[in-house]
Amino acid sequence: MDRDEFIRTLFRLAEPYLKVRGDLAHARVSHQYALCLLEQEGGEPGIVEPAIILHDVGWSQLTPEQIKIAFGVRAGGAEAERLNRIHELEGAAIARRLLKSLKYNPDWVDRITFLIGRHDSGDKADSLEERLVKDADKLWRFSPLGFWNEIERQGLSAEELHGYLSEQYGSWFFTLTALKFAEEELRDRGKEISAANQGF
Numbered sequence: 001m002d003r004d005e006f007i008r009t010l011f012r013l014a015e016p017y018l019k020v021r022g023d024l025a026h027a028r029v030s031h032q033y034a035l036c037l038l039e040q041e042g043g044e045p046g047i048v049e050p051a052i053i054l055h056d057v058g059w060s061q062l063t064p065e066q067i068k069i070a071f072g073v074r075a076g077g078a079e080a081e082r083l084n085r086i087h088e089l090e091g092a093a094i095a096r097r098l099l100k101s102l103k104y105n106p107d108w109v110d111r112i113t114f115l116i117g118r119h120d121s122g123d124k125a126d127s128l129e130e131r132l133v134k135d136a137d138k139l140w141r142f143s144p145l146g147f148w149n150e151i152e153r154q155g156l157s158a159e160e161l162h163g164y165l166s167e168q169y170g171s172w173f174f175t176l177t178a179l180k181f182a183e184e185e186l187r188d189r190g191k192e193i194s195a196a197n198q199g200f
Helices: 003-018 024-041 045-054 057-061 064-070 078-101 106-116 128-142 144-154 158-172 176-197
Strands: none
Touching: 003 024, 003 045, 003 057, 003 078, 024 045, 024 128, 024 144, 024 176, 045 078, 045 106, 045 128, 057 078, 064 078, 078 106, 106 128, 128 144, 128 158, 128 176, 144 158, 144 176, 158 176
């Protein structure tokens, strides 16, 4: 199958796993950011695109109660870390099964599942592709859809999330392109918050 058909098929296969936490929109927005990062920074699309589409399928293996403990601005502690690792490792296993069912390049499957298995954990990235996947994942929270979605999903105020992202983003990103995107999006979200507070 050609690339476009492969991407559509991968989203279709991933959708049942992404429904548990409502992550289909997250995967789609992060995928668009990944395409922009690939264009600006380089990297192998055959690794980055499947990795970003499938990176959160592992949440499907946790209960809603466990997800609340593991995920979000207010999450923290040993139990949150343990559950987060489960979603990474289970996600890697699910991704391997899905990609093998499509007879995907075995060498790339190994690299993709490696990235998924640590996309949230650790503060280092050992390849350009890992940098792009981690950056595209985090950029969701800065996007118009992602920012307002996370406010509702996590029970935050717009000011709380904006403040958190403003404090964290400088140390989060591996690429200059992602850092620039985050800065631009933060400015736009700040304008939206101001307009909302003024009743516009």
